Amino acid sequence: MPLIQQWELRAAFARRLSTMYGSEVPAYNTLVDISQSVNDDVISEMGSAAERLGSSDRVTAERHGAIRVGTPDEMAQVARIFGAMGMFPVGFYDLREAAVSSVPVVSTAFRPIDSTELARNPFRVFTSMLVPSDRRFFTADLQQRLESFLRRRSLFDPALLVLADRAEKYCGLDESDAEAFLTLATRAFELSTEAVDRAWYEELEEVSSVAADIGGVSSTHINHLTPRVLDIDALYHRMQLRGIEMIDTIQGPPRWKGPDLLLRQTSFRALAEPRVFREPDGTVVEDALRVRFGEVEARGIAATPRGREVYDRLVGEVEDKVRQAGTNGAASATERTAIAASVWNRTVPASEYGLALHDLAYFTFTPTRRVADGSKPGGSLSDLIEQGWLTPEPIVYEDFLPKSAAGIFQSNLTSEGRRDLSATKADNIDAPWLAGALHRQLHDPYELYSGIRRASLASSALQLGLPTISELPAAPTTGVTP
Ligand code: OOG
Ligand code: NI
Numbered sequence: 215m216p217l218i219q220q221w222e223l224r225a226a227f228a229r230r231l232s233t234m235y236g237s238e239v240p241a242y243n244t245l246v247d248i249s250q251s252v253n254d255d256v257i258s259e260m261g262s263a264a265e266r267l268g269s270s271d272r273v274t275a276e277r278h279g280a281i282r283v284g285t286p287d288e289m290a291q292v293a294r295i296f297g298a299m300g301m302f303p304v305g306f307y308d309l310r311e312a313a314v315s316s317v318p319v320v321s322t323a324f325r326p327i328d329s330t331e332l333a334r335n336p337f338r339v340f341t342s343m344l345v346p347s348d349r350r351f352f353t354a355d356l357q358q359r360l361e362s363f364l365r366r367r368s369l370f371d372p373a374l375l376v377l378a379d380r381a382e383k384y385c386g387l388d389e390s391d392a393e394a395f396l397t398l399a400t401r402a403f404e405l406s407t408e409a410v411d412r413a414w415y416e417e418l419e420e421v422s423s424v425a426a427d428i429g430g431v432s433s434t435h436i437n438h439l440t441p442r443v444l445d446i447d448a449l450y451h452r453m454q455l456r457g458i459e460m461i462d463t464i465q466g467p468p469r470w471k472g473p474d475l476l477l478r479q480t481s482f483r484a485l486a487e488p489r490v491f492r493e494p495d496g497t498v499v500e501d502a503l504r505v506r507f508g509e510v511e512a513r514g515i516a517a518t519p520r521g522r523e524v525y526d527r528l529v530g531e532v533e534d535k536v537r538q539a540g541t542n543g544a545a546s547a548t549e550r551t552a553i554a555a556s557v558w559n560r561t562v563p564a565s566e567y568g569l570a571l572h573d574l575a576y577f578t579f580t581p582t583r584r585v586a587d588g589s590k591p592g593g594s595l596s597d598l599i600e601q602g603w604l605t606p607e608p609i610v611y612e613d614f615l616p617k618s619a620a621g622i623f624q625s626n627l628t629s630e631g632r633r634d635l636s637a638t639k640a641d642n643i644d645a646p647w648l649a650g651a652l653h654r655q656l657h658d659p660y661e662l663y664s665g666i667r668r669a670s671l672a673s674s675a676l677q678l679g680l681p682t683i684s685e686l687p688a689a690p691t692t693g694v695t696p
Contacts, residue, residue, distance in 0.1 A: 218392040220300035220385055224326070225335040226392075227299055228277050230400040235439045238405055238506075241458065241485060242439060245508045248452050249441040250274065256444040264444055267474065267513060267610050272333065276442040278511070279339040281403065281435075282319065282428045284364040286651035289343045291370050293652045295399055296324035296339065298381035300331055303341075304657040305613050306645035310348060313620035316422040316631025318351040319344055320643055322652075323614055327662050332612065340614055343651075344428045349637045351421050360418070360429050367432040374398035406433040409492040410503075422631035424623060427505045438481070438509050446478050446512040458482045461625040462547050465618035467514070467525065468532075468554030472564030474514030475575060476525060476611050479618050481509040484626045507626045515566070516611040516663045521574035524562065529617065532557050570606040571596050573686075576663040577606035578670035581677045591678045595671070595685060604674055604683075609666055613659045 218226075236243040253273060257264045268276070283289055293303060301324040309317040325338035346357045346364075377395040381387045387395055408431070415430035427437075443449045447469050453460055459482060466478040486502040493499060517525055532554045539549055562574070569575040573596075582605040583591075591603040598604045649656035664685060671683040 216389065217384070217386040218389060220298065220381060221326070221331055221334040223381060223387065223392060223395065224299035224301060224337050225275065226396055227399055228275070228279075228335065228337040230396055231279060231403065231436060232277060232439060234400055234404060235436055239485065239487070239508065241482060242508050244456065244458065245453070245482070245510055246441050248449060248456070249443040249510055252449045252452065253444050255448070267515070267608060268336075268442075269333075272336065273442050273444065276336055276513075278323075278337070278440045279403075280342070280437040280440075280509075281339055282342045282344070282424065282437060283369065283434055284344045284346075284367075284428050285361075286343070288364075288369055288434075289341070289648075290652055291375060292341055293324070293654055294375055294378045294382070295370065295402075297654070298378035298387075298395065299337075300326050301337070301339070302327050302657055303648070303652055303654060304662065305659045306648055306656060307614065307616045307619060308643075309342065309616065309620055309623060310345065310350070310639070312616040313624055314630075315624045315627050316351055316633045317424050317620060317623045317627075318346075318348055318422055319424060319428075320648065321614075321619070322648060322656065325612055327657060329666055332610075336610075336612060338612065340619065342424075342428075344425060345641070345643060346429070347641060349640060350634050351425070351632075356417070356421070360425075363414070363432075364429060369434050370402050371398050374402060403434065403436040405435045405487070405489075405506075406431060407490060408432065409490045409498050412491045413494050415491075419629070420632055423505070423627045423629060425631075435506075437505065438507055440479070440509040440511050443510050443512055446480060446510065449510055450480055453482060463550070463621075465621045466615060468551060468558055470555045470558040470562070470564070472558070472562055473566055473569070473608070474512055475521070475562075475569075476514050476517055477511055477613075477615055477618065478514070479509060479511040479622060481507050481622060481625065483507060504628060505626075509622060513610050513612075515569065515608040516576040516613075516659075518573050518576055518663075519660055520572075521569070524574060528554075528557055528561060566606050566608055567599065571599050576609040576667050578609060578667060579604040579606055579674045581674050591680060595683055598678075598683065603678060609663055612662075 257270055283292060303322040304325055305323055307321040309319050309321060319342040321340060321342040323338050323340050326332050326336060346352050346360045377391055381395060410431055415426050418426035418430045446464055450460060450464060461481050464478050464480045467475050484504040484507040486504050488500055489503045491499055491501050535553045536550050539553060563569055563572055570577045581603060583602045591598055645656055667685055671685055675683045
């Protein structure tokens with residue numbers, strides 16, 4: 215029997231989740247339709263330039279999902295299921311710190327990591343894990359009851375995990391195993407029809423809606439599935455015209471005169487979905503919960519550590535200016551957009567060439583100049599770019615932004631939750647800790663991007679007849695300082 219390869223499992227799983235989520239949350243289908251029509255318009259207007267950050271096939275199929283689990287063991291099981299599909303944990307996000315509201319989770323993203331696999335299908339899943347031991351959110355008593363509730367549940371069919379390990383070991387599955395794996399994996403993320411214990415759910419909800427969504431029920435579900443759009447401002451506008459209530463802002467960098475950088479995201483507000491509850495007196499009633507929403511995103515070029523510092527600095531600068539501009543409180547969304555664009559236009563080089571020259575974003579390189587006039591290539595990467603020896607091609611940002619993720623979580627919470635501000639972070643839950651819990655290497659996003667850049671520089675060096683090309687800028691760049 216032919217082997218269904220891991221990337222085929224990944225692509226098929228993304229399609230099945232999309233069908234399943236669309237049947238559960240029909241507004242998601244509207245979002246996908248509008249995204250598609252925006253993308254068609256951008257491609258017909260801009261032609262091949264629209265495909266600078268990914269082919270139209272890749273962008274059309276591209277999704278990210280978000281899931282939430284309760285324990286390190288559940289997280290490790292998730293890692294096996296995604297490992298089956300060639301998706302590896304990348305990055306550590308501490309939403310406990312990044313969010314203003316009560317979001318007691320830490321997260322990573324499972325995704326393919328090498329260029330070939332990303333080009334085949336870049337499906338990624340933002341995966342969050344509850345931290346019941348964090349005293350800023352949970353008392354010792356609640357922690358103990360929450361952990362024992364979580365210990366008693368099992369999110370994944372043992373048969374699914376067996377198939378997952380098989381797929382990882384053999385780099386794929388035969389057809390019948392693939393079918394079983396995809397069926398079980400998709401089913402694991404369906405919304406359960408089981409009755410929710412009202413008192414337990416509400417007790418957790420007082421602390422955090424996210425805690426209730428994770429630990430208040432005995433199964434997990436996909437929280438959202440996010441299509442990629444080439445013009446997020448156009449999409450935002452079209453959704454509003456359709457009467458869909460959007461959150462106030464587009465998270466991430468503003469629309470400005472330069473190329474898309476990092477990630478811009480927005481969402482429509484969580485919709486009421488019917489759920490069954492068991493009341494304290496034992497009666498079972500139908501009610502509704504608002505937890506799942508629809509998100510959409512525009513992906514840009516991956517920023518280097520230096521570019522990221524500039525980004526973070528500009529976020530702060532824009533916030534300060536917005537505060538100053540607000541007459542009674544904060545400035546309007548329109549004012550904010552204008553302020554952000556002017557700060558960016560003033561500070562950041564507005565071309566791929568400028569971003570590469572100042573080492574603000576990641577690129578691969580193609581040798582473009584011929585040795586005709588006797589001149590010889592040499593010097594730093596910046597020199598080679600400036601003298602036209604190398605032409606940059608952007609590397610797409612495949613990860614997430616903690617501030618945007620916090621904003622996405624927050625904008626869809628029914629309440630702020632409760633947090634003990636006198637308590638401080640008292641644990642060692644960080645990237646190395648998470649790697650231990652996952653029993654796998656936790657990849658550093660910067661190392662992955664710079665690995666792709668280094669490989670391209672090595673091949674460029676060979677073609678230009680240079681011993682090596684260092685990816686580090688030779689001297690501090692002028693103008694743009696983090
Ligand atoms: C995850 C929120 C973060 C993103 O795209 O930044 C996120 C969640 O709500 O579970 O999905
Ligand atoms: Ni998301």
